[in-house]
Amino acid sequence: MTSYGFPAGFGWGAATAAYQVEGAAAEDGRGPSIWDDFCRVPGAVLNGDTGDVAVDHYHRAAEDVALMAGLGLDRYRFSISWPRVLPEGAGRVNQAGLDFYRRLVDELLAAGVEPWPTLYHWDLPSVLEDAGGWPERETAHRFADYAALVHEALGDRVRHWTTVNEPWCTAFLGYASGEHAPGRREPAAALWSAHHLMLGHGLAVEAMRAQRPDNRFGAAVNLYAVAPETGHADDVDAARRVDGMQNRLFLDPLLTGRYPEDVLADVAAHGFAPKDSDLAVIAQPLDQLGVNYYSRHTVSGRPGTAAQAASSPFSAHSPWVGSEHVRFVPTGRPVTGMGWEIDEDGLHEVLTRLHREYPAVPLYITENGAGYEEDPGGDGTVHDSERIAYLEAHLKACHRAIADGVPLRGYFVWSLLDNFEWAWGYGKRFGLVHVDYGTQRRVPKDSARWYAGVIERGGL
Numbered sequence: 001m002t003s004y005g006f007p008a009g010f011g012w013g014a015a016t017a018a019y020q021v022e023g024a025a026a027e028d029g030r031g032p033s034i035w036d037d038f039c040r041v042p043g044a045v046l047n048g049d050t051g052d053v054a055v056d057h058y059h060r061a062a063e064d065v066a067l068m069a070g071l072g073l074d075r076y077r078f079s080i081s082w083p084r085v086l087p088e089g090a091g092r093v094n095q096a097g098l099d100f101y102r103r104l105v106d107e108l109l110a111a112g113v114e115p116w117p118t119l120y121h122w123d124l125p126s127v128l129e130d131a132g133g134w135p136e137r138e139t140a141h142r143f144a145d146y147a148a149l150v151h152e153a154l155g156d157r158v159r160h161w162t163t164v165n166e167p168w169c170t171a172f173l174g175y176a177s178g179e180h181a182p183g184r185r186e187p188a189a190a191l192w193s194a195h196h197l198m199l200g201h202g203l204a205v206e207a208m209r210a211q212r213p214d215n216r217f218g219a220a221v222n223l224y225a226v227a228p229e230t231g232h233a234d235d236v237d238a239a240r241r242v243d244g245m246q247n248r249l250f251l252d253p254l255l256t257g258r259y260p261e262d263v264l265a266d267v268a269a270h271g272f273a274p275k276d277s278d279l280a281v282i283a284q285p286l287d288q289l290g291v292n293y294y295s296r297h298t299v300s301g302r303p304g305t306a307a308q309a310a311s312s313p314f315s316a317h318s319p320w321v322g323s324e325h326v327r328f329v330p331t332g333r334p335v336t337g338m339g340w341e342i343d344e345d346g347l348h349e350v351l352t353r354l355h356r357e358y359p360a361v362p363l364y365i366t367e368n369g370a371g372y373e374e375d376p377g378g379d380g381t382v383h384d385s386e387r388i389a390y391l392e393a394h395l396k397a398c399h400r401a402i403a404d405g406v407p408l409r410g411y412f413v414w415s416l417l418d419n420f421e422w423a424w425g426y427g428k429r430f431g432l433v434h435v436d437y438g439t440q441r442r443v444p445k446d447s448a449r450w451y452a453g454v455i456e457r458g459g460l
């Protein structure tokens with residue numbers, strides 16, 4: 001018996017991304033990406049960690065697919081490494097790289113796990129960054145060419161396609177705050193990156209849809225619930241600004257073909273004036289929208305104390321272009337090991353808001369999960385009751401959103417495996433499955449068994 005049954009056909013999955021799991025960074029002709037380069041910048045990544053080996057998924061894909069089948073996952077979200085397929089970003093195809101994904105897809109299908117690839121999860125080929133990276137319009141065209149190439153090779157067996165993952169992170173962590181690769185701190189370039197990521201998405205959808213109109217195409221955006229600290233007008237304005245940069249800057253162009261006027265006004269000093277004709281390309285009809293949800297932002301526009309400034313999660317170089325004065329305020333809610341506040345009501349808020357304010361499109365939670373520093377017990381298992389509580393609370397929020405009429409069709413846990421957590425290196429673990437980074441041994445955590453039960457029962 002389940003008290004929170006999900007609709008028949010609701011999709012249950014887990015997610016990873018190429019640079020975070022594959023390793024084999026210099027094998028079989030893979031070219032370098034901006035993350036290979038960024039990991040070598042002193043101080044950029046905790047402990048100087050790199051994705052050179054990661055969790056060796058490139059060599060252990062068959063074992064990992066068996067693990068997924070054992071958990072009863074009916075779909076697997078992974079990303080395709082652009083520089084593995086096109087080492088120079090364009091032109092010469094590295095067949096060995098493409099073959100890796102062909103094999104992965106075949107193994108997934110044979111195991112009854114539907115492949116859900118993402119074409120861009122942050123590993124831009126280094127040569128394209130050398131040519132200017134995402135601030136350059138050309139990068140959007142190179143992305144569409146790459147997408148069409150991969151879709152041509154796999155589109156007969158893969159139905160659901162995600163273009164870009166979390167364009168906010170690429171644009172503003174990569175090009176404004178510099179916390180992510182390529183580590184640039186150029187606010188105007190960050191805005192153009194956001195635009196070109198969406199343009200690349202639109203061009204890619206156009207190209208792939210022309211190849212196979214029946215496949216399903218979407219993007220994955222990281223959305224936050226946003227609230228003002230108080231009812232003070234400056235706090236309310238801060239919430240409008242952060243909601244604008246984090247959520248509406250992407251949702252409005254993708255789903256309505258317009259940039260939000262207030263956000264354009266907030267960033268006016270940076271000369272960001274995209275062409276109207278691009279918006280028609282960006283706003284390709286979507287078959288699905290992926291929502292990555294982790295937390296809520298509570299913000300204030302009033303000056304804080306020096307101590308508050310020092311404790312800001314976004315300190316030295318703000319990713320909040322045009323709204324650098326905004327303070328991110330801790331509310332006292334419990335946090336995960338990332339320091340991110342746990343707020344499942346925020347997920348319900350994000351989903352119902354999408355349903356209310358935007359044209360209808362089937363929704364998927366393409367990421368949701370909790371990261372911790374954790375060690376296995378003597379028996380090799382991890383008793384991750386906090387992760388189970390996090391996932392359970394968020395799935396109940398999804399259930400409530402569906403009851404409220406939201407067309408939510410599936411859910412992917414971030415992540416299937418412990419892996420390379422970007423600027424945090426191997427310091428934080430998000431996996432349902434523990435990985436011993438010394439031996440690469442995989443041991444399902446309590447949360448993996450719990451999730452397998454949820455899938456088997458079709459709910460909580």
Ligand code: PNW
Nearest residue numbers: 017020165166169222292367414421430
């Ligand atoms: C997402 N932030 O990253 C990514 O899609 C995953 O690859 C990643 O492992 C996961 O969430 C957990 O971090 C984010 O600072 C990284 O706001 C940073 C932020 C948000 C998302």
